[in-house]
Amino acid sequence: MRGFCALALLLLACPSRAQEDLSSPAGERFVYYAPPSRSFACDIPADWSASEQEMPRGKVSHILGPVEASGVWQVGYHIHVFDRDKPGFVTARDAMAFERRDEKASSRQATQPVSWRIAGKPARVFEVREARILPKDRLPAKRVMLHHFYAFVASGGNEYIMIKLSATEDTYLDYREEFKRLLKSFRVVGY
């Protein structure tokens, strides 16, 4: 009887999963952002800077945040939109294989991909960890562990979008929830 009541009380005390809050840290403002190419739209922190630039295999939007406390890396979201008409286009499967490939020089290791649904479309998500010497080509420099959060979103046909969060190991967890918020608000406009 006592155990039964304790179990009942435990059940009541457990918070439901639906109560998990993905909201941003207090004081953060988010703005709706869509690049000039209008290929996607999402919410980004209001005080981050964003720019879209041309790439050989498509377009990329660099959404840059603050310089980290160590001063060697700038946190950012990098959203690559791949165009299948551009030379060098590889399928999402091959691109994921390249991204997840281990590499000895940088001790690059990737986690297993997880299936998600982003913008109502199938997506694969995984994380990568690597060691780099930063700042690049500057002295003094030190070894820094970088964490990348990849999300491959099928945008239609063979085309896909690669969304990436890049941060150092020290601050990766601080931006992970914000990145989830970006993924949640992400929409493939596709025109």
Added chain:
Amino acid sequence: MRSTWKSYVFAVLLCAAPLSARSAEAPAEEPFVFKEGTLCDTDFLLLTRAGYSLNADGKVYAKDSKEPLPESDFQFVLEEIRSKQRLKALLQINLILTKSNYSDAVSQNDREALRAIGKENWPLLSRHSREQLQAYFTTREVYEMDLRLPKVPDFVQGQLPLPPEPKLGEPVSISSQEPLKSHDKLLLPLGVRESKPAVQEPEELPTFEPEQPLPQPTPSTEAAPETPAVRSAAELTVAPPAVGPDEPAAPEPQPQPPASDQAVPGTVSPIGTPPEPMPAQAASVMPAVPPQAAAPVIPEPEELPTFENEPVKPAPELPFRTEPAPLPPVPTAPATAPLTLEGEKPKSPERAAPPAVRQPAVQEPPPPERAAPPSAPKPVVAYPPFDPAAFTAFLDGAPYGRDVKPLLSFLAENTQDPERRIALGLVMALSPHIVLDSIKAGAHGRYALSRLPGREGRAQVALNDGPVVLEAKRLFQKSQVFKLPDSPAYYAEQSLPFPTLKAISREAPSESEEEEDWGMARVYSDGSMRLRISAEQLAGALLHALFELDAQRRGWDDALRAELRASAAEFHLYRTLEVQKRQRPRLDRELEAQYREWFERPEDYVDFLVGCVAAQGGQTDVAILSEAGLAPDLKPSSEAQWVPTALPKPDPEAFAAWQELEKAARSE
């Protein structure tokens, strides 16, 4: 027994009561409420066709359902309806095209059918499908249909638009014969023709140069500019050509750029905002070459030129360790200011400390005099085709040392055009002073570009032939690896004592030469190491430096694309060695990682450069030296530094040159 049952009933009631109360208190899923701007006309029409109805309070109900559609499900429902309609349209198009075996000879009936399908489903089709269907429409029709593409909501002052109150006071009934006045425009039911042409008056369009007429709607291959915010599709549409094949000439008014192109404080950085001219300290050249212990004190160089095409100020006379051989004056390009990456840390002592207060990372609108810097015409740089005999004759008489000539010969033998033509053509044209000296390289990990004293300001490339590596072992953590400069002037500039590491002093002999975790290194008795850079890596660094000199000579302000182009040239050299000569280049570990990243994951390499070039905090050097035990303990700051950063404005010429080298490098 009875009391046991009672206790069970009590327990169940105890559990059930809060649970039921909890379930009753649990907020029901928020229904989707229609607000102005949340749905475009096409989606609205699709929903109504699929049997969804809109109530007076703006809630959407499925057919024969009394529960409003939850907001979390709405986008999925909408996407499903869109997908169904898109699939239906594509199947119909495929069926029609199959009849003509996908040839251009489509019968008149099929052509009309394709046009009808295209007109009806234009906003739903993908860009590729629309491009294929454009052959069946006139340019004006395509423009009019493009106006129906979904619009992206606009926002003002960095905030999401506040949706106005819904004006639906009565239950909405959609007539099948009358046009529906939606939030955007008149929405005609299918089969009902509009009384007047629905060509909208073109709104103001963004033009990047207001004084020039708007270009024709041809797809641009240039980098799209940044935008401070989402703009409506109407602002981003391109004006149609004045004359269409099926209509008389109707000249459209040339729109002017909208006011939203201007930077809005507190928002995302605007498109094409010209990067602020770099401060003089940021564009500094290589710091003064430090003397040895007994060498005289080197004076600080004067203020250094910026990116602007200003004449290079002559630097004071510096006593270099290796005096360059006298050369006849070499003509230099007008815009040959030293190129530093955006945000690269200035090397002068009065470097600006990062702001302690968190500030928005957006650029304020620059003052008028800085917003429109005088743009001088860029010099036209061309190199003649590479002639091996002429280069050999040049090298025999060139004033280069015994360690530099083999590097140039290596480049002549192993690089291909256009890299060889550009790099060695630059060497023959400018004869830059090239030395292998880690002290002259200063705080640069691979090479440093500077100018020799003198009126002509001859360029100097100082290759770092071996940075010092220090591995700090820890008890419970993985050891940390540091790369350190060995320039006494650098430490004097930082007001730090010169380290006593034997690898830095160069006075103690090394104990052994081993293949360490970070490459071949000479190991000293105190555990410090000095990397031994291979000839291939030195040649690659020289090639990289020559391409950076070439970018300076061409007057490119796009440091990112210039760096990408130089990297492509360098990595192409390694790729040539690996593929053609079956010789894996001996690179240190970090360069090997960059090379693999460039080759296998080019997008990651660009992201890596972007993350590096902007991150140059003022306290970085001292913090790293402190961590290495070479500086007083610095209290680590846990607060991120908000330094206004902006990527350099894309230069079309630099982008095209980068593309050319990338294509050549990856063709193997």
